[in-house]
Amino acid sequence: MTRTPKIICTYLALIAVSAWALLPLAWAVTSSLKPLEDVYRFPPTFTVDSPQWQNYSDAMTKLPVARFLANSLLISFVGVIGAVFTSSMAGFALARLSFRGRRLCFALVIASMLVPSQVLVVPRFLLFDLLGWIDTYKPLIVPAWLGGGAFNIFLFRQFFKTIPQQLDDAARLDGASPWRIYSQVIMPIARPATITVLLLSFVFHWQEFLDPLLYLSDLEAFPISLGLRMYQSMAGTWANLLMATSIVALLPVAIIFVVCERQVMRGLGVVGKPW
Secondary structure: OOOHHHHHHHHHHHHHHHHHHHHHHHHHHHHHOOOHHHHOOOOOOOOOOOOOOHHHHHHHHHOOHHHHHHHHHHHHHHHHHHHHHHHHHHHHHHHHOOOOOHHHHHHHHHHHOOOOHHHHHHHHHHHHHHHOOOOOOHHHHHHHHOOOOHHHHHHHHHHHHOOOOHHHHHHHHOOOOHHHHHHHHHHHHOHHHHHHHHHHHHHHHHHOOHHHHHHOOOHHHOOHHHHHHHHHHOHHHHHHHHHHHHHHHHHHHHHHHHHHHHHHHHHHOOOOOOO
């Protein structure tokens, strides 16, 4: 009984923090259903007297939002496949295979997570320009096929470390190669880690703004992140349509997270385990 007030206070604090965090989203949802003049009303309100559902259809036609969404889906889908495939192979090598320099390789992977991405902007741009990849999707996709990201490798490596080594030994006794152990023994068990990397990679590619801004100039090739920026630059005129487009852009990520939430929590739970 003595713990009841403490539990109640904890839940109230969590509810308050959650409500504060969801406040901008609530304002965006209500603003997407308001006439333009009501969006700028002060003090702001979170009620909608007469929902303007037409804002969503207008938002999809003022700019080619459907094309932007399709471009983002293409970039994200291909990038996610590469990130999951290559980072899982790298994590498998660091966790299950014995070779000289393994600890050094893992240390370099961890060290690369400490390098600010802004430091690499100019070298990456010069490299992709030399390769003739400017104004293509290759700078946005190919890096995901070359390791899949240091954090993804780290997450897979940590998860693979939790799988008993006896499974590998039994498979080797049956004549299984490292590739067969990886594809038929380890990866079917690593579903939580796979789904976690899938979600994190999808979110990364979906919301990426700087790289598309640097490498793309054709409007028809823009992803939704640049499309939102175009609406944002016109926010003085179409603020309600900007909110409607933002809600549409948020839906794919929200749906994937709701579907995969339990597996993601299991996958992230291994990050704090001993190295």
